[in-house]
Amino acid sequence: xxxxYVISTxxxxxxxxxxxxxxxxDFLRSLxxxxxxxxxxxxxxxxxxxxxxxxxxxxxxxxxxxxxxxxSDGPTLDEWNEQIECARMLNANIVTELPSLxxxxxxxxxDWDFAEEVVKMAEQHNVKLCxxxxxxxxxxxxxxxxxxxxxxxxxxxxxxDPAHSFKQYVDELIDRMVHLHLSDNYGRxxxxxPPGLRGGIPRGxxxxxLESLNRHNSDVIAAFEMxxxxxxxxxxxxxxxxxxxxxxxxxxxxxxxxxxxxYNPL
Ligand SMILES: [Zn+2]
Numbered sequence: 352x353x354x355x356y357v358i359s360t361x362x363x364x365x366x367x368x369x370x371x372x373x374x375x376x377d378f379l380r381s382l383x384x385x386x387x388x389x390x391x392x393x394x395x396x397x398x399x400x401x402x403x404x405x406x407x408x409x410x411x412x413x414x415x416x417x418x419x420x421x422x423s424d425g426p427t428l429d430e431w432n433e434q435i436e437c438a439r440m441l442n443a444n445i446v447t448e449l450p451s452l453x454x455x456x457x458x459x460x461x462d463w464d465f466a467e468e469v470v471k472m473a474e475q476h477n478v479k480l481c482x483x484x485x486x487x488x489x490x491x492x493x494x495x496x497x498x499x500x501x502x503x504x505x506x507x508x509x510x511x512d513p514a515h516s517f518k519q520y521v522d523e524l525i526d527r528m529v530h531l532h533l534s535d536n537y538g539r540x541x542x543x544x545p546p547g548l549r550g551g552i553p554r555g556x557x558x559x560x561l562e563s564l565n566r567h568n569s570d571v572i573a574a575f576e577m578x579x580x581x582x583x584x585x586x587x588x589x590x591x592x593x594x595x596x597x598x599x600x601x602x603x604x605x606x607x608x609x610x611x612x613x614y615n616p617l
Pocket of ligand 1: 483505532576
């Protein structure tokens with residue numbers, strides 16, 4: 352078994368962030384991590400996989416393991432071609448969500464011809480295409496149709512899926528699991544907290560994943576996919592540690608819910 356670790360640029364790009372791309376790469380490289388690129392900074396339209404950015408991408412990520420998260424703005428076949436060529440240049444796998452392949456989670460509106468074109472393009476360029484969970488049933492269907500498709504297991508997904516357990520996800524995907532997104536949540540929204548939340552994914556599930564990777568002698572890239580957390584989450588996490596784990600006294604108590612208060616950034 353081999354696990355190589357990268358950090359998703361979601362960590363930098365989903366909140367205001369003052370670093371340049373080069374500084375982000377230098378920082379991650381200095382920690383020994385590779386990088387998983389997002390196509391754009393949140394709120395900005397420019398896609399970084401466009402040809403005119405290639406020199407910058409190549410130079411900044413030199414000597415780093417690189418993975419790419421597909422565009423999710425409904426890429427056309429031309430745009431798919433561009434990002435696949437970019438991936439080949441960076442020696443990167445592409446992780447994609449199903450809608451970017453024109454596959455809705457309702458099968459009857461999937462455009463399988465479009466998906467097939469993209470899969471062929473990736474095969475021709477020797478780029479590994481990894482379908483991300485999300486929806487387990489849909490991911491399996493794509494795998495059944497296309498032999499070259501691999502899976503990206505997002506550890507946060509089963510916690511939000513009442514129909515399938517974490518173990519079911521692992522068992523169904525393990526044979527072709529080449530990528531992981533490591534994130535955690537409280538089971539309500541996919542808020543991409545760092546792994547290891549109290550009240551998040553149980554420890555036994557993490558163990559099961561590692562045992563399964565070991566048993567299959569898997570070779571995976573594991574991306575820490577974390578979203579800079581909101582003030583209410585920071586307060587909750589700090590309080591869980593201080594008052595529940597460490598048993599500090601005089602815990603502040605919340606006021607009854609009046610409909611006012613509550614963190615509301617809008
Ligand atoms: Zn993910």
